[in-house]
Structure formats: structure tokens, C-alpha cells
Amino acid sequence: MRIALFVTCLADTLFPEAAKATVRLLERLGHEVVFPVEQTCCGQMHVNTGYQPEALPLVRNYVSTFAGYDVIVAPSGSCVGSIRHQHPAVAAAAGQAGLAARAHDVGARTYELSELLVDVLGVEDVGACFPHRVTYHPTCHSLRMIRVGDKPLRLLRHVRGLELIELPDAEQCCGFGGTFALKNAETSAAMLADKMTAVESTGAPICTAGDASCLMHIGGGLRRAGSPVRTLHLAEILAAT
Template sequence: MRVALFVTCLADTLFPQAAMATVRLLERLGHEVVFPEGQTCCGQMHINTGYPHDALRLVRRHVRVFAPYDVVVAPSGSCVGSVRHQHATVARGAGDERLASRAEDVAARTYELSEFLVDVLGVTDVGAYYPHRVTYHPTCHSLRMLRVGDRPLRLLRAVRGLDLVELPQAEQCCGFGGTFAVKNADTSTAMLADKMRHVLATGADVCTAGDASCLMHIGGGLSRLRAGVRTVHLAEILASTEAGVAGTPDGGAVAPAPTTGGTR
């Protein structure tokens, strides 16, 4: 299958390892991955902060860039959620029904990584090996907008060597919410403190999720606590292999570099 990678601007600028892991994983499963170079931000930030007019140009560009591809995959529930639930609305709000229809067409072919693996490819065991104690944080957009459910957990349970521990009150927001963390810093910090307390209670070495934005927020807090818990994107875990432990050049990594924000 030929898959177009929607890398997302956050992965492109701050967390390229999540995007590269997505490519390694999909190629290992036998699929060709292409990177449409004309892609930019999907416009979610503009839409969520009340600037749909500015987002309209980004929606047009996104539709134009990804329209030629039968399948589009992104390592981000948040950005896929925007493509699916916001793009057509923005277009209709601007009176552009043709764009709205094209946006819906692209959205129907756009998948978050875990749902693509489980629902489209029909796999849960991707041949990964990751000998660490891991807890999973279900991000708000993946949980509530995309309704990915237990797909990430099913994938993690099939990873050899991985000790998956349940995160208490997992469905609670981590407090990031994009500009919410800036505009409501005190509330965001309190929510983050709750999330970190639950992560630490698991005794996990690694906290994983399907969105780099939430991992940046949680990881930044944990690094400031010097808690010794790393945040690693789900794609990086699924791309890791036993061969990577032995140092063979397959791109796998059992102990990837920390993907946290904040000061270490």
C-alpha cells in the first residue's frame, strides 16, 4: 500500500523522531511511505483560537496536497481530529461548498496511526520489542474526537518485552490543550500535577501517547521533577525491534532519546 505521511508541524519542528518511527514501522510492514513536501500546518491552532479565516488558506493547501493519495496517516490524534472534524466546517463557514466536499473526501482517507494499523491493516502485533515498564495516556482528541478506544493498548499489549501498567484516571486531560496551557496557566499546571502524580504511581519507566503535544507537556513536567520517567511517542515504541537492541541497522531503538519538553 502507498501511504502519504502527514507529519504535522509539531513533529516536523520538535519531535521528528515520531515521524521517522512512523515511516520505519510502516515500511517494515511492507508499505511504501511518501512525504508530500507541500504540506504545512493543518490549521488546528488557528481554528481553536478563533481565527477560521486564517485557517481557511491552510485547509485549502492541505486538501490540495493530500487529495492525490488514497491513504493519509499521521502520528497525531489531535491533527487527524482537526482534519476530520474541522476542515469541512471551516470551508462551509467561508461559503466554499466545493472545498468542504473535497475536505470531507480527504478526511475520509486520513487516519491516526493506531487506527490505521488496527482498522485498515488489521494488525495488532507489529513485531515490536521494547523491554520497559510502560503506561499509556489516552490524549483528549484521540479519545473523544477520534474515539480510537483501546486500539493503542491492543498494539502495546502485543509488544514483546513490554510491561504495560494501567494509568490511574487515564481519561483525565493532562492540561495542555494547545493555547489553553498559555491562557490558563494555573489551571493547566494543576491538571498536569494530577497527571504526573498518576504516572509516577504506576512505577513506569516510560509514559507513552499518540500525540507529541501532550507528551511535550507531561514530559516537561516530569523532567523538571527529575522523576526519571521518560515520555516516548507510541510510534517509537512500535517501531522498536529486538534487532535494534543488538545494534543492527534497522532503525529500531529500545531506549530512545527522551522526547520531553522543558529543562533536563
């Protein structure tokens, strides 16, 4: 299968290993991964902070860049949620019904990594080997907006050597929420403290998730606290051999 990679801003600028691991994994499974160079930010930050008109050119660019691909993958439930739900809404609000319809069509072909593997490619055992204890944090957008359910857990359970340890109160938000962490810093910090306590209580040296943004938030808090626990994107574990 020919799969287009939407790299996302965070992976492109701060966490490139998550994107590289996505490519390695899919190529190992026998698929061709292409990277359309015209891609830009999906516009989620603009929409979430009230700048919908400024997001419209980004929506238009995403649609034109990826319209020719049958399958698009992104290593981020957050960005996939924005593409599926916000893009058509932004276009519709601007009175561009045609663009809204095209955005809906392209968004329906855009998948978060675990969705792509389980629902589209029909695979749960990706041939990974990662001999470590790991706990999994289900990010809010993946859990509540695009509803990936237990797909990441099913993939992790098939990784050879991996001991998956349940995260207490896993469905609680880590407190990042994009600009929420800036506008509501004290609340965000309190939520992060609860999440860090839960992660450390598992005794797992690694916390994984499908969104680099949440891992950045949790990992930053753990490092500042001097914790030995590190964070690692789900794609990096699934790409390990």
C-alpha cells in the same frame, strides 16, 4: 499499500523521531510511505484561537496536497481530529461548499497511526520488541474526537517484552489543550500535577501516548520535577525491534 505521511508541525520541528518511527514501522510492514513536500500546518491552532479565515488557505492546501492519496497517516490524534472535523466546517463557514465536500472526503482517508494499523491494515502485532514497563496516556482528541478506543493498548499488548501498566484516571486531561495551557496556566498546571502523580504512581519508567503535544506537556513537567520517568511517542515503541 502506498501511504502518505502528514508529519504535523510538532513532529516536523520538535519531535522528528515520532515521524521517522512512523515511516520505519510502516516500511517494515511492507508498505511504501511517501512525503508530499507541499504540506503545511493543518491550521488547528488558527481555528482554536478564532482565526478561521486565516485557516482557510491551510485547509485548501491540505486538500490539494493529499487529494491524490487513498490513505494518509499522521502521528497525532489531535491533528487528525482537526482535519476530519474542523476542515469541512471552516470551508463551509467561508461559503465554499465544494471545498468543504473535498475536505470531508480527504479527511475520511486521514488516519491516526493506531487507527491505520488496526482498522485499515488489520494488524495488532507489528513485530515490535520493547523490554520495558510502560504506561499509556490516552490523549483527549484521540479519545473523545476521533475515538480510537483501545487500539493503542491492543498494539502495546502485542509488543514483546513490554509490561503495560494501567494508568490511574487515564481518561483525565493532562492540561495541555494547546493555547489552553497558556491562557489558563494555573488550571493547566494543576491538571498536569494530577497527571504526573498518576504516571509516577504506576512505577513505569516510560509514559507513552499518540500525541507529541501531550507528551511534551507531561514530559516537561516530569523533567522540571526531577522525575526519572521519560515520555516516548507510541510510534517509537511500535517501531522498536
